[in-house]
Amino acid sequence: MPSIDVCFSPELLHLYDLKGKAVVAVDILRATSTMVTAFAEGAATIYPVMDLEECRNFAVNGCLTAAERNGIKAEGFDLGNSPFGYMDGKVKGREIAITTTNGTRAIRMSEAASEIVVGAFLNLQAVADHLESLGLDVLIVCAGWKGQFNLEDTLFAGALVERLQGKFSSENDSTLAALYLYQTAKADLLNFLRQSSHVRRLEHLEIHKDIEFCLRHDAYTTLPVWRKDRLVDLKS
Numbered sequence: 001m002p003s004i005d006v007c008f009s010p011e012l013l014h015l016y017d018l019k020g021k022a023v024v025a026v027d028i029l030r031a032t033s034t035m036v037t038a039f040a041e042g043a044a045t046i047y048p049v050m051d052l053e054e055c056r057n058f059a060v061n062g063c064l065t066a067a068e069r070n071g072i073k074a075e076g077f078d079l080g081n082s083p084f085g086y087m088d089g090k091v092k093g094r095e096i097a098i099t100t101t102n103g104t105r106a107i108r109m110s111e112a113a114s115e116i117v118v119g120a121f122l123n124l125q126a127v128a129d130h131l132e133s134l135g136l137d138v139l140i141v142c143a144g145w146k147g148q149f150n151l152e153d154t155l156f157a158g159a160l161v162e163r164l165q166g167k168f169s170s171e172n173d174s175t176l177a178a179l180y181l182y183q184t185a186k187a188d189l190l191n192f193l194r195q196s197s198h199v200r201r202l203e204h205l206e207i208h209k210d211i212e213f214c215l216r217h218d219a220y221t222t223l224p225v226w227r228k229d230r231l232v233d234l235k236s
Ligand SMILES: O=C(O)[C@H](CS(=O)(=O)O)OP(=O)(O)O
Pocket: 027, 029, 030, 031, 032, 068, 069, 070, 071, 072, 081, 100, 101, 102, 103, 104, 143, 144, 145, 198, 201, 202
């Protein structure tokens, strides 16, 4: 039986051997929720990049550029990090280069893995089904916040572990902790997250609508996966 484990921050990735593993990169608020939404809205390709300058350079190839730092859309870019900014036909058929504070780092720092899947509550079941069909050992990589643990990504990890119970083995305390946290919180995730650092930090930015949206389970069957230097949607 393949195993499942949870890494609470990309800064802890040096403790893991990613070779031969499937990584699920997650940044619920909001990068991976936004990427899943972008593909559901018809985006062709997403290039997750580490810094603003690199992202800006993609514009010369006709890409839409998206950038966020500390919750705010960076100046001079087409899009920010709100899933609602990717709706209403804005990204249909388009290539997008994106850089965010935490989420894009989690993806790029996992490149040694055999497969990288972008996960969110929005595509939870699609991710679970894909992992089951791959049959590889799984590491869920939480983007966290600037290297630190966060609640929302850990809750997603617990939700995924719950969906895969009986199909993957685990002896790690991190996996158990994520599962127990999710089971404690799942009846009302929004309320549970009210005290979280992200919600408090971004409260003044009025992104309540985003937070509620990003906590929806199984809204999409989108399945973004890393291929060579970009994300593509396996479901399209
Ligand atoms: O845009 C977001 O929600 C966050 C902002 S912050 O750095 O956590 O304040 O970025 P993300 O890379 O999606 O975590």
